[in-house]
Structures are given as C-alpha cells and as structure tokens.
Amino acid sequence: MALRDTLxxxxxxxxxxxxxxxxxxxxxxxxxxxxxxxxxxxxxxKVKLLPELAGQGRYFDCNSEGVIQAxxxxxxxxxxxxxxxxxxFKIRTxxxxxxxxxxxxxxxxxxxxxxxxxxxxxxxxxxxxxxxxVEAIEQVGLKVxxxxxxxxxxxxxxxxxxxxxxxxxxFIAAFPAEDVRISYGxxxxxxxxxxxxxxSSAPLDVSFYAKQIAPARxxxxxxxxxxxRDAGLIKGGSTENAIISATIMITISARILLLNENVRQxxxxxxxxxxxxxxxxxxxxxxxxxxxxxxxxSSNICFINFSV
Numbered sequence: 413m414a415l416r417d418t419l420x421x422x423x424x425x426x427x428x429x430x431x432x433x434x435x436x437x438x439x440x441x442x443x444x445x446x447x448x449x450x451x452x453x454x455x456x457x458k459v460k461l462l463p464e465l466a467g468q469g470r471y472f473d474c475n476s477e478g479v480i481q482a483x484x485x486x487x488x489x490x491x492x493x494x495x496x497x498x499x500x501f502k503i504r505t506x507x508x509x510x511x512x513x514x515x516x517x518x519x520x521x522x523x524x525x526x527x528x529x530x531x532x533x534x535x536x537x538x539x540x541x542x543x544x545x546v547e548a549i550e551q552v553g554l555k556v557x558x559x560x561x562x563x564x565x566x567x568x569x570x571x572x573x574x575x576x577x578x579x580x581x582x583f584i585a586a587f588p589a590e591d592v593r594i595s596y597g598x599x600x601x602x603x604x605x606x607x608x609x610x611x612s613s614a615p616l617d618v619s620f621y622a623k624q625i626a627p628a629r630x631x632x633x634x635x636x637x638x639x640x641r642d643a644g645l646i647k648g649g650s651t652e653n654a655i656i657s658a659t660i661m662i663t664i665s666a667r668i669l670l671l672n673e674n675v676r677q678x679x680x681x682x683x684x685x686x687x688x689x690x691x692x693x694x695x696x697x698x699x700x701x702x703x704x705x706x707x708x709x710s711s712n713i714c715f716i717n718f719s720v
Contacts, residue, residue, distance in 0.1 A: 427572055428570065430569055434565075440461060446536060451537035451646060454648035458527070469520060470513055470523065494506050508542040509535050512545035513545075515618060516618055541628055574587045593615060595613075596611050602659055603658070605657040632655075633658070637649075
C-alpha cells in the first residue's frame with residue numbers, strides 16, 4: 413500500500429478517534445524572522461513566520477504562487493532531511509521548524525521563504541537544532557487564532573489501540589496513554605562516541621521539549637562526510653551546526669550540550685513530527701512512543717510519520 417493511502421486508511425480507521433480539548437486554536441502573536449545558512453545547499457536563506465487564522469493550519473507560502481501544507485500528504489522521501497512538495501514547489505529540511513511549532517502549540521502559521529532556486533527552497537539549519545525556533549516563538553508569544561467572526565476549537569486525536577511500523581531493522585510503535593511519553597533508542601556500534609543510547613521522557617510538554625529535546629543538534633559520522641558532499645548534500649554543514657563523530661573514539665564538536673544528545677536529536681524528526689502530521693486538525697497526540705533504529709537515515713524515512 414502506498415504511503416499516502418496508508419495514512420488515509422489510518423485516519424479513517426478505528427485506531428483514532430477525535431475529541432475536543434476545550435481549548436481554542438493558537439497562532440503566534442507577531443511575526444518571526446530568521447536568516448541562516450542551509451544544511452544541504454549551503455545557501456543563505458531568510459524565513460518569516462506570520463500569524464494565521466484558525467483553521468488554516470501550518471503551511472508554506474511559496475512566493476504567493478503555491479501553498480504546501482505541513483502534512484505527510486505532501487512528504488517526499490529524501491536522504492538526510494524531510495522534504496515537502498506541492499504546487500510544483502519543494503521545501504527541504506523542514507523538521508526542526510515544524511517540530512518547534514507543534515511542541516510550542518502553534519496550530520496555525522504562514523511560513524514564507526525568501527529564496528527559491530528552481531522552485532526549491534530549504535529551511536536554515538541555524539545551530540543544528542530546534543532551539544532557536546523555540547526561543548523565537550517564546551519571545552513573541554501566542555494568541556488565540558480567530559476564525560472569521562469567532563474562534564475555532566482545538567481537536568485532539570486519541571489513539572484507541574497499539575500500533576507499530578517496521579522497516580528493515582528500525583521500528584516505531586505507539587500505545588494509548590493519557591499523555592505523550594517517549595522512549596527512544598539509537599545504536600551505532602561502529603561509532604564508539606555514539607554507541608547505544610536511550611532516552612525516555614517525562615510527560616511531553618512545552619517546558620520539557622524546550623529544555624531536553626529542542627537543543628539537541630543534528631549529527632553525522634566523520635567518515636561519511638566526503639561521500640555526502642560528493643552527493644551534493646551537507647554543503648552548509650560544520651561543527652557550528654552539527655556533532656561530528658568518528659569511528660575512532662572522538663567527537664569533533666565544540667562541546668556536547670546534552671547527555672545522549674545524539675538520540676535526543678532524532679526525536680524532533682521521528683516522534684514530534686508524526687504528531688504534527690495531523691496539524692490540519694490542530695491537535696496533540698496523547699500516547700506513548702517506542703522507537704529503535706540502527707541506521708542513520710532512518711530518522712528521515714517519511715513513512716514513520718503515520719505511525720502514531
């Protein structure tokens with residue numbers, strides 16, 4: 413079954429039911445603007461986040477010529493980043509920004525990117541994490557998103573029974589729960605500086621995400637850098653925005669910011685991102701996640717998004 417067909421079947425199945433949160437949808441209280449180098453193209457790009465009406469969701473405004481909703485419906489499987497495609501446009505490396513918007517409770521947001529090259533754009537990598545996006549959102553704050561002459565209530569999907577998705581030696585599973593809790597593991601036995609790492613969360617709220625997950629930076633293996641650059645990737649990557657670990661016992665980085673930072677860094681892409689897939693309905697997912705992976709690209713496999 414194709415990815416989009418699977419997602420459609422999931423949303424219409426008895427795995428999920430919808431409930432009111434009793435809360436109103438939110439948007440950012442003012443605009444946010446960030447400029448930085450992109451990870452893969454290495455170009456300098458400016459992104460502007462704008463408040464949006466309730467019911468509009470989070471979406472990319474492509475030079476006022478097209479719109480791409482932040483949904484797996486528009487996801488394309490690409491190496492080492494999450495890419496959304498629609499109306500002839502392509503937006504790369506969206507995972508940290510979208511993760512930050514979901515985690516901080518931004519239900520509706522218009523996202524504009526200044527520079528498109530052949531109808532393709534990329535979100536700046538910044539420091540390699542979601543931290544700067546979270547800080548910018550917290551600085552401007554949130555407000556109730558209006559809907560025509562009134563407000564719009566926020567809905568939440570409730571997982572009714574356990575489910576899981578596997579691919580090769582990676583899997584992700586979700587279990588019904590009162591709140592979101594995460595257990596996540598990675599294994600890179602060939603890289604001693606990473607090795608086997610596990611991370612388990614307390615109930616996932618804005619404060620926990622901002623302190624324990626958002627600051628975790630992207631990482632790569634030193635011996636793979638040349639191959640990736642020959643493939644036209646990570647042209648903007650450096651020790652300023654990534655943890656670089658080698659198969660010998662060293663880590664090439666300014667300093668490790670968090671215990672088990674490698675495993676925490678994958679959570680915005682593998683776990684928070686699946687939650688935000690239903691962003692058009694504006695919700696958060698109360699459930700427990702379990703994840704195990706031993707291949708570096710697994711955190712960018714788009715089909716993982718629908719495994720909530």
